[in-house]
Amino acid sequence: MTDQTPPLVQPPGDPVRRFFGGLLMAVGGLIAALCGLCSLLFVGTMMFDGALFREGDMFGLALAVVVFGGVPGGIGWVLFLIGRKLRRG
Numbered sequence: 805m806t807d808q809t810p811p812l813v814q815p816p817g818d819p820v821r822r823f824f825g826g827l828l829m830a831v832g833g834l835i836a837a838l839c840g841l842c843s844l845l846f847v848g849t850m851m852f853d854g855a856l857f858r859e860g861d862m863f864g865l866a867l868a869v870v871v872f873g874g875v876p877g878g879i880g881w882v883l884f885l886i887g888r889k890l891r892r893g
Contacts (some may be wrong), residue, residue: 806821817893835880843873 850865 821893822891825887825890825892828883829891832880832883832885832887836877836884837880839873839877839880843869843877846873852860 845866847869850861
C-alpha cells in the first residue's frame with residue numbers, strides 16, 4: 805500500500821482575474837451598502853423632522869435620495885455583478 809496525497813486542486817480560471825473579480829465584488833458591495841445606509845438614514849432623519857409629510861418637500865426628498873443614494877448605489881451594484889461574473893469565469 806502506498807501513501808499518496810492527492811494533488812492540490814486549483815479552481816479553474818486565471819488567478820489574477822479571480823482576484824480582480826473578488827476585489828470588484830468587495831468594492832461594489834461596500835459602495836452599494838453604504839449608499840443604501842446613507843439613504844435610509846437621510847429618509848429616517850427627514851421622517852423625524854416631519855419634512856417627509858409636507859407635500860412640497862416629499863418630491864424634493866425623493867429626488868435627493870434617488871440622485872445622491874440611488875445612482876452611486878446602482879453603480880456599486882453593477883460593479884458587484886461585474887466582479888461576480890469575472891470571479892466565476
